[in-house]
Amino acid sequence: MPDSPSISVPQLVNVQINGLWLQFPKGTRLIEACEQAGHFVPRYCYHKKLTSPGNCRMCLIEMGMPKMGPDRKPSLGADGKPEINWMPRPQICCATDVSEGLGVRTNSPLVEECRRGVMEFLLINHPLDCPICDQAGECRLQEFSIEYGRQDSRFLENKVKKPKNVELGPRVTLDDERCILCSRCIRFCEEIAKDDVLGFIDRGSYSTLTAHPGRRLENNYSLNTVDICPVGALTSSDFRFKMRVWFLKETKSFCTSCATGCNTIIGTREDTIYRQTPRENDAVNSCWMCDYGRLNFDYLQNERRLLEPLVREENALKPTTWSRAIETVVARLKPFVSWQIAILASGRMTNEELWLTGQLARSLDVTLIDIVPRTGPGDDILLSEDRNPNTNGARLLGVASKDGARLRQIYDALAAGQIQVLISLGENPLRLGLTTDFLERLPVYIVMDLLSNETTDLASAVLPSFGFAEKRGSMINGKGRLQRLNRAVRGQGQSRDDWEILRDLLHALTGGNGIYTIEDVFRQMSEAVPEFNGLTLSRIGDLGVQLLQTDRSPNPPGEPAEIKVREREKEKHSQ
Numbered sequence: 347m348p349d350s351p352s353i354s355v356p357q358l359v360n361v362q363i364n365g366l367w368l369q370f371p372k373g374t375r376l377i378e379a380c381e382q383a384g385h386f387v388p389r390y391c392y393h394k395k396l397t398s399p400g401n402c403r404m405c406l407i408e409m410g411m412p413k414m415g416p417d418r419k420p421s422l423g424a425d426g427k428p429e430i431n432w433m434p435r436p437q438i439c440c441a442t443d444v445s446e447g448l449g450v451r452t453n454s455p456l457v458e459e460c461r462r463g464v465m466e467f468l469l470i471n472h473p474l475d476c477p478i479c480d481q482a483g484e485c486r487l488q489e490f491s492i493e494y495g496r497q498d499s500r501f502l503e504n505k506v507k508k509p510k511n512v513e514l515g516p517r518v519t520l521d522d523e524r525c526i527l528c529s530r531c532i533r534f535c536e537e538i539a540k541d542d543v544l545g546f547i548d549r550g551s552y553s554t555l556t557a558h559p560g561r562r563l564e565n566n567y568s569l570n571t572v573d574i575c576p577v578g579a580l581t582s583s584d585f586r587f588k589m590r591v592w593f594l595k596e597t598k599s600f601c602t603s604c605a606t607g608c609n610t611i612i613g614t615r616e617d618t619i620y621r622q623t624p625r626e627n628d629a630v631n632s633c634w635m636c637d638y639g640r641l642n643f644d645y646l647q648n649e650r651r652l653l654e655p656l657v658r659e660e661n662a663l664k665p666t667t668w669s670r671a672i673e674t675v676v677a678r679l680k681p682f683v684s685w686q687i688a689i690l691a692s693g694r695m696t697n698e699e700l701w702l703t704g705q706l707a708r709s710l711d712v713t714l715i716d717i718v719p720r721t722g723p724g725d726d727i728l729l730s731e732d733r734n735p736n737t738n739g740a741r742l743l744g745v746a747s748k749d750g751a752r753l754r755q756i757y758d759a760l761a762a763g764q765i766q767v768l769i770s771l772g773e774n775p776l777r778l779g780l781t782t783d784f785l786e787r788l789p790v791y792i793v794m795d796l797l798s799n800e801t802t803d804l805a806s807a808v809l810p811s812f813g814f815a816e817k818r819g820s821m822i823n824g825k826g827r828l829q830r831l832n833r834a835v836r837g838q839g840q841s842r843d844d845w846e847i848l849r850d851l852l853h854a855l856t857g858g859n860g861i862y863t864i865e866d867v868f869r870q871m872s873e874a875v876p877e878f879n880g881l882t883l884s885r886i887g888d889l890g891v892q893l894l895q896t897d898r899s900p901n902p903p904g905e906p907a908e909i910k911v912r913e914r915e916k917e918k919h920s921q
């Protein structure tokens with residue numbers, strides 16, 4: 347008989363929180379237990395994915411242990427539960443785990459008085475420049491001072507002046523006066539980015555955050571320190587002073603700059619993207635994302651953006667309507683037979699676009715179809731070497747060959763002059779190593795893309811399409827997780843969603859195809875491809891669905907969070 351898999355059942359401990367006895371798995375942080383019980387404890391230095399230094403003291407609570415009777419057994423109260431011996435002084439709850447019989451009060455008068463005291467100390471040297479602070483609207487100091495701040499100041503001395511506007515690195519600016527010395531940024535650099543670059547200098551009121559001598563905060567994860575800084579001390583040099591955060595519309599999406607597919611929130615206003623910030627997904631990116639992916643959105647507003655469909659007439663590209671552009675493309679394809687046509691697709695296309703591309707190839711009987719690989723240096727944190735976000739989708743849907751064999755065939759056929767028609771979907775054929783001479787000689791060269799490139803001027807027709815933040819659709823990341831893109835902004839000019847362009851091409855080539863919405867494309871795909879069976883775009887959800895077993899992008903750092911944080915703490919304490 348095969349061994350049955352062993353299931354480890356966590357040991358539960360009884361904890362009294364604000365008078366109510368509850369059970370939590372052994373090893374749960376007390377601050378997390380309180381939150382799970384519905385009692386949020388204010389905190390500054392604690393971050394669940396980092397070690398707990400316990401230095402801000404904002405999470406003070408009252409704590410007690412079971413009262414022991416003369417028989418060394420917990421003495422029971424009238425309700426039959428252990429009585430608690432409360433400690434006279436408050437304790438922090440971010441660096442303590444739950445334990446059997448522990449009692450906690452998170453809202454007693456003593457606790458509230460302590461929090462007011464901590465707030466008063468934290469604000470002693472704070473410049474209180476909320477009206478001009480970039481963090482306003484998402485600042486923990488602002489939030490907690492509403493509940494625990496004083497109306498007036500008792501501080502008569504001069505505030506300590508600290509450095510302002512310090513360029514800690516190329517992407518991060520520091521306002522030291524606002525820093526509350528929580529050390530989250532220091533710990534992030536050390537524990538997650540593996541770049542021990544920040545530290546405190548000087549003592550007491552003069553303690554100041556700075557980069558180590560001769561060092562700059564320039565690692566590829568530096569902007570995560572801005573996300574986790576609970577106050578406005580660290581700001582993004584790119585986003586600083588551009589937009590008040592309460593004006594931003596937030597759209598859940600994911601980064602398409604590499605195969606990891608870090609989950610994001612895209613902050614937009616009036617169809618302009620202002621920032622991307624990481625969204626927690628423990629199966630993909632934990633709470634982090636790299637700077638390269640985070641800042642890679644400006645190209646959507648680039649001046650090279652293709653804004654209207656173009657067709658070649660009298661040896662020049664001329665603007666036209668969408669219906670004429672589609673008609674022209676189909677008319678130019680018709681005289682050629684399948685072996686004279688090649689399709690260069692892209693690993694940046696969504697599954698829905700790749701599915702329709704596959705249909706287009708089938709309708710033309712084209713076998714020379716592949717995607718162009720795109721690689722760059724990866725790291726062991728998040729960044730994947732594969733810079734195409736949907737290589738797995740292209741392989742699963744049969745558009746990409748496993749080993750790039752079809753791409754070599756396309757190159758050889760183009761070089762030999764066999765190919766008369768090249769359809770380039772979001773790719774630049776020069777990336778294959780071809781020169782523009784090859785393209786000049788092609789009778790038909792169709793381009794569907796977002797931005798113009800050196801080859802666009804040679805096209806027979808140009809079909810302007812959408813960028814990642816302008817479309818809906820799905821992709822499969824390097825780890826085989828199916829994730830959903832959501833539209834954050836409208837497309838520019840007359841550009842159209844790629845799936846609509848492909849649908850119209852197919853329609854013009856083959857007649858009606860019953861596709862009216864992107865959901866119809868997904869339905870067709872899920873009926874034909876077993877891996878997608880039972881799924882819909884809405885069922886993918888905000889955190890995605892594990893679809894394939896592959897392992898091409900790094901594991902999210904610090905996951906599973908609890909275990910890794912504990913391991914790091916043990917390492918630190920043994921040093």
Ligand code: SF4
Nearest residue numbers: 525526528529531575
């Ligand atoms: S800069 Fe921000 S994250 Fe860093 S120690 Fe100061 S308050 Fe904490």
Ligand code: SF4
Nearest residue numbers: 601604607608636639
């Ligand atoms: S690691 Fe990849 S997916 Fe994540 S933010 Fe960077 S480029 Fe984007």
Ligand code: FES
Nearest residue numbers: 389402403405440
């Ligand atoms: S959150 Fe507990 S001491 Fe800072």
